[in-house]
Every structure is written in C-alpha cells, then in structure tokens.
Amino acid sequence: xxxxxxxxxxxxxxxxxxxxxxxxxxxxxNYMYWYRQDPGMGLKLIYYSVGAGITDKGEVPxxxxxxxxxTEDFPLRLELAAPSQTSVYFCASQGGNQPxxxxxxxxxxxx
Amino acid sequence: xxxxEQDPGPFNVPEGATVAFNCTYSNSASQSFFxxxxxxxxxxxLLMSVYSSGNEDGRFTAQLNRASQYISLLIRDSKLSDxxxxxxxxxxxxxxxxxxxxxxxxxVLA
Numbered sequence: 001x002x003x004x005x006x007x008x009x010x011x012x013x014x015x016x017x018x019x020x021x022x023x024x025x026x027x028x029x030n031y032m033y034w035y036r037q038d039p040g041m042g043l044k045l046i047y048y049s050v051g052a053g054i055t056d057k058g059e060v061p062x063x064x065x066x067x068x069x070x071t072e073d074f075p076l077r078l079e080l081a082a083p084s085q086t087s088v089y090f091c092a093s094q095g096g097n098q099p100x101x102x103x104x105x106x107x108x109x110x111x
Numbered sequence: 112x113x114x115x116e117q118d119p120g121p122f123n124v125p126e127g128a129t130v131a132f133n134c135t136y137s138n139s140a141s142q143s144f145f146x147x148x149x150x151x152x153x154x155x156x157l158l159m160s161v162y163s164s165g166n167e168d169g170r171f172t173a174q175l176n177r178a179s180q181y182i183s184l185l186i187r188d189s190k191l192s193d194x195x196x197x198x199x200x201x202x203x204x205x206x207x208x209x210x211x212x213x214x215x216x217x218x219v220l221a
Contacts, residue, residue, distance in 0.1 A: 031207045042198070042213035043155070050207060058208070090154055097202075099145050100209060102154040 002026050006091050006103035013081045013110045021076040021106050023091030029101075031094040032074040034058075034066065036087040043090065049074055081110045112137045115201050117212040125220050128189050132215045134199030135181045143202035144182050146173055148195045149214065155198055158184075189219045 045058030144161035199212035
C-alpha cells in the first residue's frame with residue numbers, strides 16, 4: 001500500500017530558485033496538509049485542503065503556494081527560495097475525523 | 112497559554128520502567144486526540160487514538176481528562192525501541208486542522 005508519497009526525498013536549492021514538492025495519496029482522502037518541521041521543533045502547518053479545488057492557509061503560508069486540482073495530488077510550490085525555508089517538509093492526508101497519515105518527508109536545504 | 116503543551120524532556124528511563132507523559136490543551140471544545148511517535152528525522156506515525164473512556168494497546172495506555180484538559184500516555188515495561196519523540200495531537204474545533212505539540216523526548220537506557 002503506497003499511502004502518502006512525497007517526492008523528492010532530498011533537494012538542495014540555491015537562493016532565489018523555485019521548485020515544487022510533490023505529494024500524492026491513494027486513500028481517497030479529502031483532507032490534505034503540508035507541514036514544515038525545523039530541527040528540534042514541532043510541526044507547523046503551511047497550507048491545507050479540504051477537497052479538490054479548495055485550499056486554505058495554515059500558520060506559516062508566506063513564501064509558499066499550493067493547488068489541489070485532484071483529490072490525489074497536493075503539490076507545494078516555493079517561488080523564490082530563501083534560507084529560512086530550509087526545513088523538512090511533511091505532507092499528510094486524512095479521511096474524515098480519522099488520524100492523519102504522513103509521507104516520508106522532503107529534506108530541503110537552501111544555500 | 113499555548114494551544115497544546117508538552118514537557119519537552121528528555122525523559123531518561125531504564126529498560127523495564129514505567130513512564131508517563133501529559134499533554135495539556137487550551138480549547139475545551141476539542142474532540143479528537145491522538146498520540147504520534149516520531150523517530151529522529153522520520154515522519155510522525157500514529158501510536159494511538161485517545162478515547163473518552165481511556166484505551167489500552169499492549170504496553171501503552173492513553174487517558175483523557177476533559178475537566179483538566181489534558182491527555183496522558185503511559186508506557187509500561189519500556190523497551191529500548193520505545194526511544195523516540197511522542198507528539199500529542201488535538202483537533203482545532205470546527206475544522207479538520209490538527210494542532211501538534213512540540214513533543215516529549217523519551218530515551219530508554221540499557
């Protein structure tokens with residue numbers, strides 16, 4: 001069972017570059033989330049979506065954009081990478097009031 | 112007051128010990144509660160849901176105290192493999208957002 005799949009697993013970017021972190025889930029979950037986790041810190045919600053075509057900001061949305069054109073996919077875009085965006089990014093999906101399922105994470109360094 | 116608070120630890124305990132963590136939450140309207148486990152540089156994984164009447168899964172017991180607004184996790188007969196960070200998760204009422212605590216770090220020592 002694939003669950004939540006994130007790509008890439010690792011990436012190094014230069015300041016000012018852009019990239020898209022991919023997230024896909026095969027559980028037909030309506031709800032999807034992007035978090036970032038800095039070293040020794042908790043998870044911070046960047047954006048979330050309650051269904052295809054619907055997205056909303058979380059706690060730390062600045063510098064990021066998302067889209068949800070299908071139930072399965074929820075990509076996260078960084079337009080102008082900054083060193084402050086160096087972090088581990090986790091995507092999660094959730095069905096109804098059930099617990100969230102996480103992908104393996106993307107480790108992003110911006111130099 | 113933070114929405115979800117946990118003692119960061121670390122809790123250093125010998126193998127076989129019993130250890131308990133608490134997590135307090137600020138919104139009395141929260142209805143869904145979970146404990147997750149996170150190993151170093153890995154994704155959080157669901158350990159167990161927390162039900163109103165309390166629930167047990169093997170060596171793990173979760174409790175909810177609505178009056179005092181906290182949940183607890185008890186681990187009996189600690190194993191080396193229990194060493195991890197334990198995250199408390201509480202729903203944001205009226206939404207499908209969850210708030211994650213910063214975690215309590217457990218080290219089980221041989």
